[in-house]
Amino acid sequence: MQGQSCMLEAPRVVTIRQGARNINRSVQIMNVASVPSTESGSNTKSYVRVGVLGASGYTGSEIVRLLALHPIFQVTLMTADRKAGQSLSSVFPHLLAQELPDLIAINDADFSKVDGVFCCLPHGTTQEIIAALPTNLKVVDLSADFRLRDVNEYEEWYHGPHRAPHLQKEAVYGLTELRRDKIQSARLVANPGCYPTSVQLPLVPLLENQLIEKDGIIIDAKSGVSGAGRSAKEANLYTEIAEGLHSYGVTNHRHVPEIEQGLTEAAGSKVTVSFTPHLIPMSRGMQSTIYVQMKSGITVDDLHWHLSDRYKNEEFVRILPKGAVPHTHHVRGSNYCFVSVFKDRIPGRAIILSVIDNLVKGASGQALQNFNLMVGVKEDCGLLQQPLFP
Ligand SMILES: NC(=O)C1=CN([C@@H]2O[C@H](COP(=O)(O)OP(=O)(O)OC[C@H]3O[C@@H](n4cnc5c(N)ncnc54)[C@H](OP(=O)(O)O)[C@@H]3O)[C@@H](O)[C@H]2O)C=CC1
Ligand SMILES: CC(=O)N[C@@H](CCC(=O)OP(=O)(O)O)C(=O)O
Numbered sequence: 001m002q003g004q005s006c007m008l009e010a011p012r013v014v015t016i017r018q019g020a021r022n023i024n025r026s027v028q029i030m031n032v033a034s035v036p037s038t039e040s041g042s043n044t045k046s047y048v049r050v051g052v053l054g055a056s057g058y059t060g061s062e063i064v065r066l067l068a069l070h071p072i073f074q075v076t077l078m079t080a081d082r083k084a085g086q087s088l089s090s091v092f093p094h095l096l097a098q099e100l101p102d103l104i105a106i107n108d109a110d111f112s113k114v115d116g117v118f119c120c121l122p123h124g125t126t127q128e129i130i131a132a133l134p135t136n137l138k139v140v141d142l143s144a145d146f147r148l149r150d151v152n153e154y155e156e157w158y159h160g161p162h163r164a165p166h167l168q169k170e171a172v173y174g175l176t177e178l179r180r181d182k183i184q185s186a187r188l189v190a191n192p193g194c195y196p197t198s199v200q201l202p203l204v205p206l207l208e209n210q211l212i213e214k215d216g217i218i219i220d221a222k223s224g225v226s227g228a229g230r231s232a233k234e235a236n237l238y239t240e241i242a243e244g245l246h247s248y249g250v251t252n253h254r255h256v257p258e259i260e261q262g263l264t265e266a267a268g269s270k271v272t273v274s275f276t277p278h279l280i281p282m283s284r285g286m287q288s289t290i291y292v293q294m295k296s297g298i299t300v301d302d303l304h305w306h307l308s309d310r311y312k313n314e315e316f317v318r319i320l321p322k323g324a325v326p327h328t329h330h331v332r333g334s335n336y337c338f339v340s341v342f343k344d345r346i347p348g349r350a351i352i353l354s355v356i357d358n359l360v361k362g363a364s365g366q367a368l369q370n371f372n373l374m375v376g377v378k379e380d381c382g383l384l385q386q387p388l389f390p
Contacts, residue, residue, distance in 0.1 A: 051077035054120035062364035070382035079106045131164035139188045140367045146171035146190035174370040194362025195255045198288040198354045200262045205310040207266035214267040218274045218291040224282040227358045285328030290352040300343040326355040333388035335365035
C-alpha cells in the first residue's frame with residue numbers, strides 16, 4: 001500500500017460535487033453501486049454522502065477536517081446537541097474553507113440523504129441512536145458502545161444497561177490493520193479506543209506468534225487532553241492540566257477490558273494487564289510505553305524482525321529502526337502509529353514504545369480508514385497527510 005494514491009486501476013472520471021463546486025477526479029468506486037443518484041439528469045454523481053453525528057465535538061470535527069481532502073466522500077449531514085442550529089465554522093473557525101451543511105439536532109436529521117455515518121457521540125448515548133438508524137446505512141461508531149463482545153462486561157465497566165445488545169453481536173471491531181477482512185464486509189464497525197489502538201498494534205502480532213509471555217504485561221500510557229472530549233470539565237481546566245501530570249483510572253480504566261479482549265484473542269488464553277493512563281499537558285498525542293517478558297530464547301531482534309515483517313506492507317504502522325525513539329510530534333495530525341522496541345536492562349524483558357495521534361489513528365483517522373474499506377475505496381484515501389512537526 002505504501003506510496004499509492006486513492007486511484008485504483010482502470011479509473012473512470014467522475015464529477016464530485018463539493019459544496020457549490022464540481023471537481024473532476026479520476027476514481028474507481030468498487031462497492032457503492034447502491035449509492036443513489038443525487039443529481040438526476042446531470043452528468044454528475046458518484047460521491048458517497050456521509051453524515052457526521054456529533055460534528056461539533058473533537059472527533060467529529062476531525063473527521064470533517066480529514067474529509068476535506070477526500071475525493072469521494074462528501075459531508076451532507078452534521079448533527080450537534082448544544083450547538084445545533086449553528087454553522088460548523090462558527091463553532092470551529094479552522095473549518096471555514098469548507099462548504100458544509102449547518103449543524104442540526106439528530107431528531108431533525110433525514111437519514112435517507114446519507115449513505116453512511118460516523119457516529120462521534122458520547123458512549124452510553126450512542127446505542128439507541130445507532131439502533132434507530134436505517135439498516136441500509138454503513139456506520140462507524142467511535143464510541144465504546146459496541147467494542148466489547150460480552151454485553152455483561154460492557155455493563156460492568158460502563159455502569160449501565162446496554163440498550164442495543166443485538167447490535168453488539170453484529171459489530172466488527174475496527175482495528176484496521178489486524179481485522180481488514182471482517183471490516184470490508186461490515187455494516188457496523190466499532191472503532192477502537194485510542195489507548196487500545198496504541199497497545200494492540202504492537203502486542204497482538206507478538207502474542208499471536210508466541211514471542212512474548214502473556215503474563216506480566218505493563219502498560220504505562222500518556223494522553224493529550226483532547227482525548228477527554230470538548231465538553232467543559234473542571235478536571236480539564238488549564239490550571240489543572242498545565243505544568244503538571246497525573247495518572248487516572250488506576251487499575252480500573254474502562255479501556256482495560258478492551259485491551260484484554262484483543263490480547264486474549266491473540267494469545268489464545270486469558271491475558272490480564274497492568275494499565276495506568278496519565279493526562280499530560282498537551283492538546284493531542286499519546287504514547288504507550290509497554291514492558292513485556294520475552295519467551296525463553298527470544299531476543300529483542302526477534303521482536304523487531306517480526307513486527308517489521310508483519311507491518312512491512314502497511315502505510316500507517318511503522319516499525320522504527322533499532323534505537324530510534326518516537327515522539328508524539330512525529331505522528332501529530334496524521335494517521336501513523338510509530339513503534340520502536342528496546343532491550344530492557346532486566347534480562348529477558350523488552351520495552352515497546354508506541355505513539356499515535358489520539359484524534360487521528362486513535363479515533364477519526366482510523367474511522368475513515370475503516371469507512372474507506374467498508375465502501376470499497378482505497379484504504380488510505382484522505383489519510384496521507386504527513387505529520388505536523390513540531
Ligand atoms: N477524543 C478522543 O481522543 C477520542 C474519543 N473517542 C470517542 O468518540 C466519541 C466522541 O468523542 P469526542 O469527539 O472527544 O467528544 P466531544 O465531547 O468533543 O463531542 C461530543 C459530540 O456529541 C454531541 N452530543 C453530546 N451529547 C449528545 C446527546 N445526548 N445527543 C446528541 N449529541 C450529543 C456533542 O454536541 P454539542 O457539542 O453540540 O453539545 C458533540 O458534537 C466518544 O464516544 C469518545 O469516547 C474515541 C477515541 C478517541
Ligand atoms: C484523556 C482522556 O480522557 N482519554 C479518554 C480516552 C479517549 C478514548 O480513546 O477513548 P474512548 O473512545 O473509549 O472514549 C479516557 O481516558 O477516557
